[in-house]
Amino acid sequence: MKRLGPHSVSRRINWTFDGGSGGQEVRTVKEMLALRERGHTVEVVCPRGAKIGVRPAELGFAVHHANMRGGGDIRSMMSIQALLRRCAFDVLNTHSGHDSLVAGTAGRLVGTPLVVRTRHLALPISSLATYTWISHRVIAVSHYVRRYLISAGVSAGRVETIYDGIVKPEPVARSTLRAELGLGPDAVIGCMRAKKGHVLRGCAPFLLPTHQEALGQSYIEAMAAGLPVIGTDVDGVPELIGNNVNGLLLPPKNSDALRAATVQLIDNPGLRTQLGNEGRRISENRFGIDNMADETIDLYRRICADGTSAHEGPRACCSLLDVSPAYPGFAAYLVTETGRG
Structure with missing residues (x-):
């Protein structure tokens, strides 16, 4: 052999x-x-x-x-x-x-x-x-x-x-998600799981308040799509998400912290863009x-x-x-x- x-x-x-x-x-x-x-x-x-x-x-x-x-x-x-x-x-x-x-x-x-x-x-x-x-x-x-x-x-x-x-996602010129849901351009859509690219790219932020996760491919896919991510400080998740770097990292099983983080990103489009851009950069450099x-x-x-x-x-x-x-x-x-x- x-x-x-x-x-x-x-x-x-x-x-x-x-x-x-x-x-x-x-x-x-x-x-x-x-x-x-x-x-x-x-x-x-x-x-x-x-x-x-x-x-x-x-x-x-x-x-x-x-x-x-x-x-x-x-x-x-x-x-x-x-x-x-x-x-x-x-x-x-x-x-x-x-x-x-x-x-x-x-x-x-x-x-x-x-x-x-x-x-x-x-x-x-x-x-x-x-x-x-x-x-x-x-x-x-x-x-x-x-x-x-x-x-x-x-x-x-x-x-x-x-x-x-992950495979680098194909660029989507324009998400049709808002039109499909009958929402205006100012609507902010949060996403917890998505399989279709146009759905993921039509959302911000991405939320996955997991209680246990060896790493978290869903976070990586959301980062690659340029979404700010909200995750929990458990297991391998902190290896993906830097708090206020490419997302927000919260204590697990804390609904008040999750609510506050969601509102923070909804009310701050500049922060959403900043975190999303950094998440895309990290995913391209480390998780290809x-x-x-x-x-x-x-x-x-x-x-x-x-x-x-x-x-x-x-x-x-x-x-x-x-x-x-x-x-x-x-x-x-x-x-x-x-x-x-």
């Missing part, structure tokens, strides 16, 4: 599980596309019927299926071992608990050169072994998540932070899809080049996606992901 050198093209597989399409799933698909554009072969493993497997298949990625019903799912483990032997992937990247146990162990047993686990959540971990033994390295989506993992017993040298990246993809590839290459993984036990490891009957499944590219655990 060819090692991943400075200019080589790698083969990577992702394992993941989840029935929905939250920030973790969105990041995984964006990462797959960016790596493929850079010449790497990326494939996915997920339970049959998983939503995460649908979009990659539409985009032309190879999608494999395994149930991954838990750490003791021997049948899935053997199926994944056969896939890893047959395709000789360079990297296995997992994204949740069950997939890290099942696929990760399979990767270790067959000698996959590099196993990486990505941690997307700001929740207590369910299995320390998936971070300290099964995976060679861990990617945290924020410094907050990295600090938590270290406090839980993961060696600091095993964990690196790679922020989410190219940043995320290049940092991920650099991590793979550095570890393979110095031979670190070869000295940490079996030569390769992959992380598995958590699978249960309640969640039809997510996907895995030779880096894997899920949304649980």
Whole structure:
């Protein structure tokens, strides 16, 4: 199996599980596309019927299926071992608990050169072994998540932070949102979640008073659209929002502070513009899809080049996606992901 050198093209597989399409799933698909554009072969493993497997298949990625019903799912483990032997992937990247146990162990047993686990959540971990033994390295989506993992017993040298990246939004000459809502030009429209660009750009400010957030892709998308953002001072959110820099940062579960911040921005169009412009600049400089993809590839290459993984036990490891009957499944590219655990 060819090692991943400075200019080589790698083969990577992702394992993941989840029935929905939250920030973790969105990041995984964006990462797959960016790596493929850079010449790497990326494939996915997920339970049959998983939503995460649908979009990659539409985009032309190879999608494999395994149930991954838990750490003791021997049948899935053997199926994944056969896939890893047959395709000789360079990297296995997992994204949740069950997939890290099942696929990760399979990767270790067959000698996959590099196993990486990505941690997307700001929740207590369910299995320390998936971070300290099964995976060679861990990617945290924020410094907050990295600090938590270290406090839980993961060696600091095993964990690196790679922020989410977003595709730069297409310019919208003029939002039609006010006309659609029958509002005049002086109306100020607040937004909490939006999927369509013209809706997001027709709003100011963007509000997301979350109580828990590993990082917050919604904030990044709003910043990229030039919106001032109102967020809460929890978990990884302060890594995105500087108070009175590109938005307003509030204490969580404080409706009075949220009301005051909203009124402050409604009454001050100059401040809205100032914060929105700075948010756009920050998103372009720090949270682009190219940043995320290049940092991920650099991590793979550095570890393979110095031979670190070869000295940490079996030569390769992959992380598995958590699978249960309640969640039809997510996907895995030779880096894997899920949304649980």
